[in-house]
Amino acid sequence: xxxxxxxxxxxxxxxxxxxxxxxxxxxxxxxxxxxxxxxxxxxxxxxxxxxxxxxxxxxxxxxxxxxxxxxxxxxxxxxxxxxxxxxxxxxxxxxxxxxxxxxxxxxxxxxxxxxxxxxxxxxxxxxxxxxxxxxxxxxxxxxxxxxxxxxxxxxxxxxxxxxxxxxxxxxxxx
Amino acid sequence: xxxxxxxxxxxxxxxxxxxxxxxxxxxxxxxxxxxxxxxxxxxxxxxxxxxxxxxxxxxxxxxxxxxxxxxxxxxxxxxxxxxxxxxxxxxxxxxxxxxxxxxxxxxxxxxxxxxxxxxxxxxxxxxxxxxxxxxxxxxxxxxxxxxxxxxxxxxxxxxxxxxxxxxxxxxxxxxx
Numbered sequence: 001x002x003x004x005x006x007x008x009x010x011x012x013x014x015x016x017x018x019x020x021x022x023x024x025x026x027x028x029x030x031x032x033x034x035x036x037x038x039x040x041x042x043x044x045x046x047x048x049x050x051x052x053x054x055x056x057x058x059x060x061x062x063x064x065x066x067x068x069x070x071x072x073x074x075x076x077x078x079x080x081x082x083x084x085x086x087x088x089x090x091x092x093x094x095x096x097x098x099x100x101x102x103x104x105x106x107x108x109x110x111x112x113x114x115x116x117x118x119x120x121x122x123x124x125x126x127x128x129x130x131x132x133x134x135x136x137x138x139x140x141x142x143x144x145x146x147x148x149x150x151x152x153x154x155x156x157x158x159x160x161x162x163x164x165x166x167x168x169x170x171x172x173x174x
Numbered sequence: 175x176x177x178x179x180x181x182x183x184x185x186x187x188x189x190x191x192x193x194x195x196x197x198x199x200x201x202x203x204x205x206x207x208x209x210x211x212x213x214x215x216x217x218x219x220x221x222x223x224x225x226x227x228x229x230x231x232x233x234x235x236x237x238x239x240x241x242x243x244x245x246x247x248x249x250x251x252x253x254x255x256x257x258x259x260x261x262x263x264x265x266x267x268x269x270x271x272x273x274x275x276x277x278x279x280x281x282x283x284x285x286x287x288x289x290x291x292x293x294x295x296x297x298x299x300x301x302x303x304x305x306x307x308x309x310x311x312x313x314x315x316x317x318x319x320x321x322x323x324x325x326x327x328x329x330x331x332x333x334x335x336x337x338x339x340x341x342x343x344x345x346x347x348x349x350x
Binding site: 136 | 239
């Protein structure tokens with residue numbers, strides 16, 4: 001019996017506004033989500049990805065992170081009562097279009113009705129072939145409901161670019 | 175041969191001051207522990223201790239990077255310790271039903287030629303942006319002992335782990 005199983009992989013053959021994972025089985029202890037993403041954002045810097053569980057867009061999300069994007073720019077970020085939790089990092093069209101930000105997200109207790117859903121993530125962003133960012137984040141959804149779906153949208157851009165890939169895995173505990 | 179194997183999964187049915195797994199088989203390449211824990215102490219975050227093979231001589235060392243505010247970073251190195259700093263727990267002052275999370279890796283835990291390294295990433299989440307009411311912790315540790323690890327213990331430094339705190343220990347295989 002495999003402990004870590006692939007649930008679904010979504011590879012975008014064309015630009016796409018929203019990516020949805022639904023009908024997520026409750027049979028795992030943890031979910032792990034890996035992605036390689038670029039968006040059509042043309043502003044300054046990187047893009048991020050908004051995540052909402054089970055269609056909830058209330059002010060029930062938090063995120064806290066720390067990272068660095070140069071040899072002098074260590075930063076930290078904190079936000080509570082958000083209407084989504086950001087998943088990092090997506091590269092943006094302005095910064096070449098052939099670069100993809102990478103992230104690994106572990107979602108704990110997603111099916112446990114006694115705990116809020118908490119995630120932690122590590123990511124790397126890349127801009128212009130040399131300008132990179134590395135960071136680690138935590139996030140939570142103030143709900144004990146079992147996660148059965150989640151939706152991903154670009155934070156600043158309108159679409160995910162072709163070639164973006166999202167893979168969802170389940171990790172069992174027995 | 176399966177890559178990931180469950181050695182132990184414990185979800186507390188009541189309070190406890192520690193989680194421990196003994197008689198860990200030596201047949202895997204690496205160990206991984208995923209934790210989700212909360213304590214009943216009236217704090218926002220509570221440290222823990224991580225020990226191997228029953229603790230004992232002060233042959234542990236560790237270094238951590240800590241962030242608990244938007245302008246509050248810190249690092250620390252401890253040597254000649256009786257344990258490695260373990261993952262922090264959510265305290266009773268954080269949002270109800272929030273449990274801190276961590277993933278702990280222990281590579282080559284059964285190799286009797288090497289000292290044992292441990293590393294983990296730990297998050298204490300809270301639905302606020304206020305400094306010192308959340309935490310991001312990354313830890314690297316060393317147990318200066320060549321014995322194979324057959325026991326792991328995580329002890330809270332204050333209060334008790336509450337019901338539903340959970341600890342899952344995996345054995346990870348490499349290619350045969």
